[in-house]
Amino acid sequence: MKKRSEYLRLCALRATRIHFALVAILAVSIVIFDGWNYITLENALRRWTIVTAFFVVNTVVWYASRNPTKEQGYYKGLLFGLILSDIALATLFVYNDRGIASPGVVLYSIPIVTSAILYSRRALFAVAAICAATYNLIVVRYFVVNFNEAITVQLYGTSTLYGAIFFLLASLLWVVLTPYEPTT
Numbered sequence: 600m601k602k603r604s605e606y607l608r609l610c611a612l613r614a615t616r617i618h619f620a621l622v623a624i625l626a627v628s629i630v631i632f633d634g635w636n637y638i639t640l641e642n643a644l645r646r647w648t649i650v651t652a653f654f655v656v657n658t659v660v661w662y663a664s665r666n667p668t669k670e671q672g673y674y675k676g677l678l679f680g681l682i683l684s685d686i687a688l689a690t691l692f693v694y695n696d697r698g699i700a701s702p703g704v705v706l707y708s709i710p711i712v713t714s715a716i717l718y719s720r721r722a723l724f725a726v727a728a729i730c731a732a733t734y735n736l737i738v739v740r741y742f743v744v745n746f747n748e749a750i751t752v753q754l755y756g757t758s759t760l761y762g763a764i765f766f767l768l769a770s771l772l773w774v775v776l777t778p779y780e781p782t783t
Contacts, residue, residue: 607674608664610716614681615661621709622654642695649691656684678716682726685710690733698741699749699757707734707761708768715772723776727769731762 629650633643660681664674689706696703707730714726735758742754 604669604671604674605667607671607678607716608667608669611660611664611674611677611681614678614713614716615657615664618653618657618681618685619661622650622657625650625653645695646692649688649695653684653688657681660684675717678713682710682713685713686726686729686733689730690737693734694737694741697748698738698745699754704734704761707765711765711768712772714769715776718776720773723769723773724766727765730765734758734761734765 625646629638629643629646632638633640638646660677664677686707689703689709692703692706693701695701710726711723711730714723717723738754738758742749742751
């Protein structure tokens with residue numbers, strides 16, 4: 600039990616360090632897109648707000664995971680908090696960047712991969728389901744608010760495609776995580 604708790608603590612620390620790199624990458628992308636006038640000032644401000652909030656959550660998880668005396672449930676909770684903030688980040692970026700036309704959909708892969716740390720099939724597929732549900736919700740919301748930017752078949756086709764890919768990614772990760780046992 601103690602060994603598993605220490606493993607989860609170290610994984611949470613490593614995951615937050617990688618997420619700090621994600622914050623830096625997103626910040627650089629905002630500077631580049633804003634510098635070339637690819638995005639409006641309002642859009643840049645929304646992106647900075649999203650990245651700053653994500654940075655704060657990641658910093659809190661990083662700080663909280665430095666305490667080595669907690670039980671494994673504590674570190675699982677921290678990892679789930681990080682995963683939920685990943686999903687929120689991806690969702691806000693997709694909505695802020697034109698719904699189904701957004702390249703930000705790739706950000707949904709991060710919480711799915713992060714959930715693999717837990718070595719739990721249920722957690723992996725639950726995160727994939729949450730990603731699919733939030734992606735579908737946010738692109739439908741964007742479509743309703745900005746009606747003439749896509750057609751209905753494009754909306755449902757794209758949301759179904761990406762939802763299926765989220766589950767395929769989770770399935771492939773589960774194959775990698777499941778130990779190979781040769782049969783005789």
